[in-house]
Amino acid sequence: MASQDYYAILGVPRTATEKEIKSAFRKLARKYHPDVNPGDKSAEERFKEINEAYEVLSNPESRKKYDQYGQNWKHADQFEAARQAGQRASRTRGGRTVTFDFDDFVSSSGGGGAGFGDIFEQFFRSEPRRGGTAGRRTATRGQDIEHPVEISLEEAFNGTTRMLELTSEQTCPVCKGSGRSGGKPCPECFATGLVTKPKRIEVKIPPGVTTGSRVRIAGEGGAGLGGGPKGDLFLVISVRPHPLFERKGDDLYVDITVPLVDAVLGGEALVPTPKGTRLALKIPPETQNGRVIRLAGQGMPKLGGGGQRGDLYAKVNVQLPTNLTPAQRSLFEQLRASQVR
Ligand SMILES: [Zn+2]
Secondary structure (H helix, E strand, C coil): CCCCCHHHHHCCCCCCCHHHHHHHHHHHHHHHCCCCCCCCHHHHHHHHHHHHHHHHHCCHHHHHHHHHHHHHHHHHHHHHHHHHCCCEEEEEECCEEEEEEHHHHHHCCCCCCCCCHHHHHHHCCCCCCCCCCCCCCCCECCCCEEEEEEECHHHHHHCEEEEEEEEEEEECCCCCCCCEECCEECCCCCCCCEEEEEEEEEEEECCCCCCCCEEEECCCCCCCECCCCCCCEEEEEEECCCCCCEEECCEEEEEEEEEHHHHHHCEEEEEECCCCCEEEEEECCCCCCCCEEEECCCCCECCCCCCCECCEEEEEEEECCCCCCHHHHHHHHHHHHCCCC
């Protein structure tokens, strides 16, 4: 939805008059109205878009903001307030600090907000806190930060910790976040109210995470602006493939080798577990090659599942004997003669 252009949705040029906008809206609204297209989901979506576009463009005030700020037009008020406060901002993106003046991108944003959203996004990514902070309209929650973490299957099984080196945004100690010091823009933080500092934190990764799990570390994201709360840190987990275990959800699959005689007559096999231990598994007589035997509750812990675990599946690989002695060979010949199948 971020790249939606309300003018394109209504099929009118940016210079369209109010009348042209209204007429385009009516035409499209008739065409995509749910009553005319019962059960058509895409028509319904279009109808919603058309309405949204018309709502913004039919109001001269919101249209003007939209023209200037694009999709972020709703945040225009906060932006104006920040600009008037003469704030300068510096943010770290991918290890590189980008510093710019708010005025810099006001002047370059005339073309309907193209290329502007990204920078804007960094400042006003979240809705401001409403109420309670009268006069602090720029109060904005800090950014959420993602940090990739790779762990082993054993670590995913047991849970683990990591020491992370982060660049953390903190409230400026000189101006206490106000951006002004001694009646002047604060030199310590370039009037942003924020300073960046390296920071080491230990984070806990709970048992049961899998590739793609996001572990939230509350309040360790970017600092808020204008007294807003801090964002969160999200650890984005990837679990390395394991040489023995294949994981499907909370279940694990492992191959076990069973000698022919045990498969035929029954016996016992040892099954490795993600704990690092081995479990004795009863092999029933006449177990077929490829048979999968379930060990209930011996799989991965369920994330946040209070100790519940998935299952472990052992797949039997029957090992045929080699280097037979003459006596053994003769036994197989007797089996053949008895026409065992
Ligand atoms: Zn400062």
